Amino acid sequence: MHAIKDLLRGLVAVAALVGAVAVPMTREAPARAEPVFDCGWSRRIGADTLNVALPDTFANYWMTAVPNLPAEGVTLRGTFPHGRYISFTSYRGSQTLDGLNDLNIAPDPGSVDPFLPGADRTATQRSYTVRVMPGPRPERPAPNTLYADAGLAVVLYRVYRPDAGLDPLGGAGLPEFTLNGADGPRTMPECATPPQVSDPTAVxxxxxxxxxxxxxxxxxxxxxxxxxxxxxxxxxxxxxxxxxxxxxxxxxxxxxxxxxxxxxxxxxxxxxxxxxxxxxxxxxxxxxxxxxxxxxxxxxxxxxxxxxxxxxxxxxxxxxxxxxxxxxxxxxxxxxxxxxxxxxxxxxxxxxxxxxxxxxxxxxxxxxxxxxxxxxxxxxxxxxxxxxxxx
Missing domain, CATH: 2.60.120.1600 (Jelly Rolls)
Known part of the structure; x- marks a missing residue:
């Protein structure tokens, strides 16, 4: 119950920021960027935690929100989970801005993207690096890059249908969250993720x-x-x-x-x-x-x-x-x-x-x-x- 209350408080803060940031904030004297959530990511969102916005019971969701997203953006270093699908999606309010799915995330050198057709799903080397950058998606976007609202970068990370016996993150944990800025990068502490097994049929x-x-x-x-x-x-x-x-x-x-x-x-x-x-x-x-x-x-x-x-x-x-x-x-x-x-x-x-x-x-x-x-x-x-x- 306390976890759900904490999640709700974080999402209420995001909702308040969404209402306050009608247009991107000026870059002339930007306030210090600070993620809304302590480790960069919210607690898990899903049908059994925060049941709104027509969630799929076989999917799990995590949110990040960064007011005044710096020009240097955010770096996410993660591991491809064992599941059916992952993606990162940015929003302005509840409207979709940009999306980056597993087919379009190139793995790190020496690693494998297990979501590509014909790929080895059992590969042990499966790391990736994604950047979240301010601004609209350009005609020629940079590789492994998601574009977000500069005033308030709201991003959802989705994991669909984790393999049997695994937690909602498909055994991979949440991506490491590094906030970049003029004064250098700042990596947030690792998020605590309860090791429960995903059981969508119980919802x-x-x-x-x-x-x-x-x-x-x-x-x-x-x-x-x-x-x-x-x-x-x-x-x-x-x-x-x-x-x-x-x-x-x-x-x-x-x-x-x-x-x-x-x-x-x-x-x-x-x-x-x-x-x-x-x-x-x-x-x-x-x-x-x-x-x-x-x-x-x-x-x-x-x-x-x-x-x-x-x-x-x-x-x-x-x-x-x-x-x-x-x-x-x-x-x-x-x-x-x-x-x-x-x-x-x-x-x-x-x-x-x-x-x-x-x-x-x-x-x-x-x-x-x-x-x-x-x-x-x-x-x-x-x-x-x-x-x-x-x-």
């Missing part, structure tokens, strides 16, 4: 908060394409959103073809090429932007045609066959209408079924079988299917 909205009922929104059969910008979005993701509001005794059933993604969770030795880096489907509260629960690509069962079935319902209305044993994933509804959020990350250029490649006004036109189909049905009707259809 669910417990109790929640009382909210007025939300409107169901558009037809539940229609999914809209969005970048998510404005809620600390990840620029490597594009999303489909829809809303469902099943009545008592009803369930929402979602079916689609699951894109192929690289297998990493069991510590596979090679990052295999795949049409998509990561896929997930989450249920969220519309008003609070809290996530209820998610299912990820490697935790969902498909049939012979690579199609999945996800049932969304109130826990009291969960059908007996909405279980992994029956090949059916289940997600809980939230207060009011439930926001469904489907993520596609870093698609291959030739993967036509990706959300990123779909037209804004009609994503179904190009997504084909990867476009989700949603129907409302009674608990009894779905239960009557049994397990045969879902296996």
């Amino acid at each position: 669910q909205l417990a109790g929640g908060i009382d909210l007025p009922p939300a409107l169901p929104g558009p037809d539940h059969r229609v999914w809209s394409k969005t970048s998510g910008n404005g809620v600390f979005a990840n620029p490597d993701n594009t999303y489909l959103t829809s809303r469902v509001a099943p009545r008592a005794g009803q369930v929402a059933v979602i079916r689609a073809k699951l894109p192929r993604t690289p297998a990493t969770y069991q510590g596979q030795p090679v990052m295999a090429p795949a049409p998509l880096r990561y896929w997930s489907l989450c249920t969220n509260e519309v008003s609070s932007t809290r996530v209820s629960a998610c299912v990820a690509d490697d935790g969902i069962t498909t049939d012979a045609a690579d199609e999945f079935t996800v049932v969304v319902s109130d826990p009291a209305d969960r059908p007996a066959n909405a279980t992994a044993d029956c090949g059916v994933a289940w997600l809980p509804t939230t207060n009011g209408a439930t926001l469904l959020l489907m993520r596609n990350m870093l698609p291959a250029p030739d993967f036509a079924g990706a959300i990123q490649h779909a037209p804004q006004d009609d994503p179904a036109a190009t997504m084909g079988p990867y476009y989700p189909r949603t129907e409302l049905t009674s608990v009894g009707e779905f239960a009557a299917i049994g397990c045969a259809r879902s296996r």
Whole structure:
């Protein structure tokens, strides 16, 4: 509880600074740059710590914030973790400014980037160095460089789907944080990182908060394409959103073809090429932007045609066959209408079924079988299917 309170205090400080820094501060007489957080980084942010801004339960987040970012910037020295994906993203307020993902981070000499297609995920030499510099991203950016707001550099570090048995940082720790300046570099003390094992399947909205009922929104059969910008979005993701509001005794059933993604969770030795880096489907509260629960690509069962079935319902209305044993994933509804959020990350250029490649006004036109189909049905009707259809 104390850790969460400390995190909230730090984030409140960041929010206050965001409000105060409407435009970059002048460089004529800059105040001394000082990171908001003691070791440069916040405590871990996630669905089980600070559940806002539609987080993915299979991802973990850490924030840094530096007012008056010096012209010399910040240096981050880290180790590529064992996981599916990492990135650094800068923001002005909650709007995305710049992004630097694992594909664009060159390893240090003698090291390996384990996220490249075909790379050795077991390599022991896996260090990198990234710089955070003030100003807009130039037409020809410097290598391994993220550009941030000079007045208040807000950066999120993301780690998706750490390997089984590892902590949320994928066994790598947080990057060492060095603040550069005219008076020389200053390296912050190492951040304390509790050695807990990452267990995203344990995250669910417990109790929640009382909210007025939300409107169901558009037809539940229609999914809209969005970048998510404005809620600390990840620029490597594009999303489909829809809303469902099943009545008592009803369930929402979602079916689609699951894109192929690289297998990493069991510590596979090679990052295999795949049409998509990561896929997930989450249920969220519309008003609070809290996530209820998610299912990820490697935790969902498909049939012979690579199609999945996800049932969304109130826990009291969960059908007996909405279980992994029956090949059916289940997600809980939230207060009011439930926001469904489907993520596609870093698609291959030739993967036509990706959300990123779909037209804004009609994503179904190009997504084909990867476009989700949603129907409302009674608990009894779905239960009557049994397990045969879902296996």
